[in-house]
Amino acid sequence: MTFILNEVDSIANNMLKELRDKSIQQDRMRFRQNVERLGSILAYEVSKKLSYHEEQVETPLGFSAINVLRHQPVLITVLRAGLPFFQGFQYFFDQADNGFIGAYRKESETNIAINLEYLAAPDLAGKHLILIDPMLATGKSVVKSVEALLTHGTPAYVHIAALVAAPEGIEYIKSKLHLPYSVYTCALDEKLNTQSYIVPGLGDAGDLCYGEKL
Numbered sequence: 001m002t003f004i005l006n007e008v009d010s011i012a013n014n015m016l017k018e019l020r021d022k023s024i025q026q027d028r029m030r031f032r033q034n035v036e037r038l039g040s041i042l043a044y045e046v047s048k049k050l051s052y053h054e055e056q057v058e059t060p061l062g063f064s065a066i067n068v069l070r071h072q073p074v075l076i077t078v079l080r081a082g083l084p085f086f087q088g089f090q091y092f093f094d095q096a097d098n099g100f101i102g103a104y105r106k107e108s109e110t111n112i113a114i115n116l117e118y119l120a121a122p123d124l125a126g127k128h129l130i131l132i133d134p135m136l137a138t139g140k141s142v143v144k145s146v147e148a149l150l151t152h153g154t155p156a157y158v159h160i161a162a163l164v165a166a167p168e169g170i171e172y173i174k175s176k177l178h179l180p181y182s183v184y185t186c187a188l189d190e191k192l193n194t195q196s197y198i199v200p201g202l203g204d205a206g207d208l209c210y211g212e213k214l
């Protein structure tokens with residue numbers, strides 16, 4: 001299943017517009033805040049797919065039955081652009097266990113490979129894992145991250161969360177990921193360019209959040 005937030009018009013479109021606009025996106029604080037806000041909105045959408053159980057709560061005037069989350073998911077973030085997006089998820093899944101992956105692109109003339117250098121994650125066996133990677137471009141960092149995470153147990157379900165996704169990335173995940181999963185994205189864009197950037201996309205999300213790397 002691929003959930004695409006902007007298939008239905010909402011205030012989220014205003015945030016997405018500001019992320020994409022090449023002059024507004026230069027305001028780093030605003031960029032990070034919009035990424036964070038969209039993270040929370042997507043967390044809410046993912047929450048609709050989790051399991052709930054009934055609890056009674058005593059109010060000052062009586063009792064109320066309410067379905068609350070049965071288990072917190074595990075949030076795993078791909079550094080560095082994932083950080084503000086992750087923060088948005090954390091506001092809603094505020095008791096979740098968290099993990100971090102350091103992955104970067106290694107570009108050659110003909111190929112783009114993903115190097116994975118850091119992984120800190122809790123036990124994932126049987127858990128609902130939310131993999132937070134804002135730019136779903138080739139899909140290689142998602143697949144490589146999930147493969148590496150299997151050393152921490154096999155999750156029951158993987159929810160892949162992106163700000164913007166390319167059709168090529170969605171297809172790559174479909175061909176390589178053999179676990180139950182869904183993709184949640186705020187927008188599904190047109191394609192990748194020759195440098196594997198999403199078009200029209202928004203540019204380099206990590207640089208826009210934190211500045212260019214050397």
Ligand code: URA
Nearest residue numbers: 135137197198204205
């Ligand atoms: N990473 C980015 O930051 N932007 C893209 O368009 C693709 C990958």
